[in-house]
Amino acid sequence: MAEFLAEHPPFDAVGDAELDQLARASQVHDFPAGAEIMNAFLRPAQALWVVMSGRVELWNTATGSAGGPDEVLDAGGVFGFSALLTGSSVGPRAVAAEPVRACRVPADVVQPLFASLAGAEFLARKLTVQAPGDGVPAVVGTVDELIRTVPAIGHPSMSVREAARIMTDRHRPYLVILDADGRIGLITDNDLRSRLVAAGLGPDTPVGQVMTLPARTVLAGTPAADALLEILEHGLSCLPVVDRAGQVRGVVYPGDFVAAPAGVSVSLREQISRAQSVDALVDRGSRVPYLLIDLLRRGRPSHEVTVILSIVTDALVRRGLDLVLAQHPELDGDAVTWLALGSNGRRETVLSSDIDSAVSFDESVPAERIGLYRAAFAEVEDILRRSGLSIDDHGATASKPLFARTHSQWGELARSWLDDPLRNKGMIMASLLVDARPIWGDPGLPAVSAVFRNLREHSGTMKSLLAESLSYRAKLRSMRDVFARRGDVIDIKAQAVLPVVNIARWVGLSVRTTEVGTRGRLLAAAGSPLLTETNARNLIEVFDVLQKIRISYQVAQLEAGERPSDVLDLNRLSPMDRSLIAQAVREISAVQKRMDNLSHYTDASEWAEGRR
Structure with missing residues (x-):
């Protein structure tokens, strides 16, 4: 059994001791053609299944599909991991297409595997975008929502022996190390093997000699998709999460992302990259x-x-x-x-x-x-x-x-x-x-x-850029609409979204932020001379509303067989969405007028230099 498992992912990345443990806990079952092996829409999975011989048909929706199964697995195919790791009844339903022999690996021995990098890579390859249907699990959006426990923290002068004891007592495969300068380091189980044991160093070696400094970190509020990509692209076994003050909020592992919306995006990204x-x-x-x-x-x-x-x-x-x-x-x-x-x-x-x-x-x-x-x-x-x-x-x-x-x-x-x-x-x-x-x-x-x-030092250029940015006025009707007598459409990009993008770009330059996104730039510039904190919050809110309406409309176009467009037929929108667009345009226009007035009645050198 261990030899068989070692030939198939994610077990092919497991050491001999772990393989032996998995093999000993596994049970072999035989199923006749047509037999239901599992139905994880009815109840959460208690084990992972691996096909040893024969073919297994999988349905990823509770109602099934008239066109046949969504996936067919043969020897080495693995199923049941989504329901197992999320603890939810999210499918699939598995049926033997012919006589099948499969091994059942209990949850308690297989779950730790998916907390490893090998497990995350397997999930990234296997998770798929589900068709609309029932049984979709609750998902999370930011890395903050994945933090489960208080982080284990140590200091550089402590010995490796002390660090290992804390890691064992806290059941953590890592220890976050904070040095005297406030920098964040990290020592993991892998570091102990590769940098201590392999180098012949003793257990009294200071942690500072074998830790990673600085450690890769991710900022609180980061989308889960970005955080998982950081783990996969850099081969990390864990990733500390820090707030804007540099304080460690927690640590996330590859297996924490199984229920995040990043799962489906990383799956497609991995398919593309391969x-x-x-x-x-x-x-x-x-x-x-x-x-x-x-x-x-x-x-x-x-x-x-x-x-x-x-x-x-x-x-x-x-x-x-x-x-x-x-x-x-x-x-x-x-x-x-x-x-x-x-x-x-x-x-x-x-x-x-x-x-x-x-x-x-x-x-x-x-x-x-x-x-x-x-x-x-x-x-x-x-x-x-x-x-x-x-x-x-x-x-x-x-x-x-x-x-x-x-x-x-x-x-x-x-x-x-x-x-x-x-x-x-x-x-x-x-x-x-x-x-x-x-x-x-x-x-x-x-x-x-x-x-x-150094753009802020060129006040004349900054003033010209501001005038250009504010020239794209937020409005419900364009001159083209007036001449064409079209009062029932809006170019949501040109007439609403782009004015916010232009404001954000300019105020971002004025405060020298490295942010490139519209929301990030507005946040960074909130409270600067030409953008009050209230204005910044309002613009972020209306930008999100406009983008949501824009995306939803384009999805509806796609499903109707139309080419997605930024020209929205207002008659196809709900009264609520039409009202939200009108309110958003008024909010943007008010901010534009305020910035325009201030630019005429204040010294350009003051707001270009970011002084309050």
Whole structure:
């Protein structure tokens, strides 16, 4: 039994002692064709099942499907883990398609496996987006909701022996270490094996010699999706959660995320990252809209939905670059920094979003080779189009000369925008690059970043940027609507969402925040000279409302076979949603008027420097 389990994930990453324990606790059962092996919609699972021979059919909805099972497993297939780990009746129903032999692994011996990195990776590959139906478990949105216990904390001067005793007494595979400077370190079971035992050090060795310092941490309030990605991408066995004051709030493990909405997003992200061909990548990328439907059905807030969509979109772009550059060995991927721009750069992606991009090249890339890179980037953009994402042929894309430059060329261009923001679309380009977020290669654009960090010192440019930002007025009817006598539609992006985005971008620059998202920028600038705390809170609230209405409308369009659009037919909205949009526009307009008045009657140097 141990040999069989060792051949199949997640058991293939388990040590011999753990395998032996699992094997001893397992029981083998035989089922005739048509027999029901389990029905986790009726009762929570008490064990995990592994198929040893034969085929097992799985249904992921309580009502079943007229088209047949949702999944068929053969030898090595594992089922029952969702119900087991959530303790909820969430399915699946498993039936023997033919004579089946399966082993039943009890919950108490298999649950610790899913608290490990191997278990998290298995879950990331196996969790799927469920179709609408019954039995959806309660889910969580932020990493705070995953914290279960008070963190175990020690200090650098304590011995490894003392640390190990605390870890044993508290039943924790880690100890958070706080040094004299307030920095956060971490020592884990893995560290004890790899850095102490393997190095031949004794148990009286100070913890400070073997701990990880600084440890990777995540800020309280971070979406669960981001936190799980941090664990998977860096191979972490646990992740401390800290508040804005730097205090440790708790520690989360890979297995804590099984019931989080991140599960479905990470699953799709992992499927995308493992695609071995362009066709496979396109197929998996086409599932992105259904991820959004699933998240919306689960009642997730709009900002979490857009963050998760951005994470999956980033994975699609990265894998597209992987596959395309592999076909062009003459091009060096290490010399490229790919930047997400626009809504995806701000992690505010919706179904109608154009996937804007730019590229910054290392100085070693010769000018004559940049054209070859741009042709390859056009192939990446074609993959994204085939996956159902929107690429504006006349917009900002890495295949165009304007958006493919070396680091130094970007720096020179940024400085020219500061000197004359009205020339060569300087303000528009500056707005795009301020929202830029590197998703491939070097952190990127160091020269541009340095220029924008000093933007507040250019009061004239800041005033011009503010005027440009406030020129996009929030309104219920555009001039085009008036001339066309259309009073029943609203372009929710242009007439409501974009004015908030522009305000947030400007106030973010004024307080030098590193936040790129609209909500984060507004929070960072709350109480600054041109944005009161009340105004900031109101704008965050209306932005969330507008995004929720926007996403819900686009999902309805998708389900009706229509192309998702930002032009909303007000007659298709509920009276409540129409009222909310009208109220949101009034709130945004009031803030715009206040900022405009203050900019005319105060010294630009005062608010540009962020003084109260």
